[in-house]
Amino acid sequence: MSSALEQDSSLRLLALGDGFIYARALHLAAELGIADLLADGPRPAEELSRLTATDPGTLHSMLRALAGCGVFTEQSPGCFALTAVGECLRSDHPRSVRTTIAQSGRITARAFQHADHALRTGDGAFTEAFGQPFWEFLRDNPEEGAAFNTAMQEHSRVERGTIVEAYDFPDTGRIIDVGGGDGTLLAAVLQARPKTTGVLFDLPHVVERNCIGDVGLAERCEVVGGDIFGELPSGGDLYLMKSVLHGWTDHDVLTILRGCRRAMKPDSRLLLIERVIPPGDVPHTSKAFDFAMHVMAGGQERTGDEYTRLLAEAGFAVGRVIATGSVQSIVEAVLHGS
Ligand SMILES: C[S@@+](CC[C@H](N)C(=O)[O-])C[C@H]1O[C@@H](n2cnc3c(N)ncnc32)[C@H](O)[C@@H]1O
Structure with a gap:
């Protein structure tokens, strides 16, 4: 059954097209600090929703989607824990990439809404999206500048x-x-x-x-x-x-x-x-x-x-x-x- 599914080109394309859903879910999980909240062990989505001021049903759905790709695991119905992959979303993990992923949600995803501009002109779309070039934006927005430097540190x-x-x-x-x-x-x-x-x-x-x-x-x-x-x-x-x-x-x-x-x-x-x-x-x-x-x-x-x-x-x-x-x-x- 599953190999028949894998061979279906239409399904493969649909899955590729839906990739942004997982990316957005991951950005938001990083932004909300979900992995930090799970650092001491599993927690019910209801409790996580109270701690992050989010809607319990929507948060549960987001965490379940990410559990489906190995970031979290739903240990018992409605109760989530970190996997080894999800551990790297913790702020204090030595190989943390939390800042990179959260900033990608705030900055890269927004610039990508203007990818068609880059495609038509060959110029980057950052100025189109943010009103000024990338390095100037980071200089003038010290919080994003600091987050970018942390993101580079995470890569390095x-x-x-x-x-x-x-x-x-x-x-x-x-x-x-x-x-x-x-x-x-x-x-x-x-x-x-x-x-x-x-x-x-x-x-x-x-x-x-x-x-x-x-x-x-x-x-x-x-x-x-x-x-x-x-x-x-x-x-x-x-x-x-x-x-x-x-x-x-x-x-x-x-x-x-x-x-x-x-x-x-x-x-x-x-x-x-x-x-x-x-x-x-x-x-x-x-x-x-x-x-x-x-x-x-x-x-x-x-x-x-x-x-x-x-x-x-x-x-x-x-x-x-x-x-x-x-x-x-x-x-x-x-x-x-x-
Ligand atoms: C993608 S980051 C890489 C940082 C670091 N080499 C690393 O790999 O973690 C690019 C670096 O180029 C620096 N940069 C950009 N424009 C620059 C300029 N005009 N003069 C000096 N450095 C600049 C940025 O501040 C940033 O630290």
Whole structure:
């Protein structure tokens, strides 16, 4: 029966079309803090509805839908508990993604209502939806700005171990993380290589809230506020840029890469850490993110060849593209002719 259902193309399309129902349910569960309320054990939907000021029948229905895809489990009729997947919606889980998902509901979902604008014009739809470009919006709405930085930290927390494992980071030297957010990745690299020093570089209001002091790295890591389109910290041995270039058009990427080249020494290396799109139809999160970056920012994810071409145009030669145990790959580049 079920394999007959799976083979039915119409049903498959209908299920794909209904994907937004699960996404919205998940956004709302994250926003309401349902997983935090279940942290100490199962609770009836009625009690959860009182605690979240929601309608009991509708909340029960939402939780049951999410139980159907493994986020919660309905232990006894009307009584819900967390699964291992749902645990990661808890605010205090070490691999929490609650802020990312809740913000996706407030921001990404709203921008996606204007996806048709992006599709027709090739420009991102964010300004259409929010009245100003993405980075300006985050600057002018500090609560959303802080939530975005937490969301980036959540991604980096999940991915940093695999990145540090996949690349043979040098034992010594100065490592500069350009667009490094709160410093979660750079801190992991510096902790893995105790003789290195670092520079965390991002927009001034972003680096203000960094994790460097909290993890005891203030002595080894400088924190610099600035603009990636301006002057970058010079003389580093290794430059990192994680999830930065995917937010920009090819034209802007070339400007950023050329700025990086100017800041580098002849023997410096540059690592682009991005969701590199694999060839063919193989499912990969980079493909959905590529569409999302087009819709949100007029940016894009790229294939290995596309990064190689942009890097070559900016004066770099690509050494290797290294897969990691996460959705991120590492594109290693050196200055051309070095
Ligand atoms: C998608 S986030 C990635 C953050 C971090 N590298 C990570 O992976 O967690 C992109 C970063 O680029 C920074 N950024 C955007 N525009 C910038 C600019 N003009 N100058 C410096 N940084 C900028 C943002 O503040 C943000 O921290």
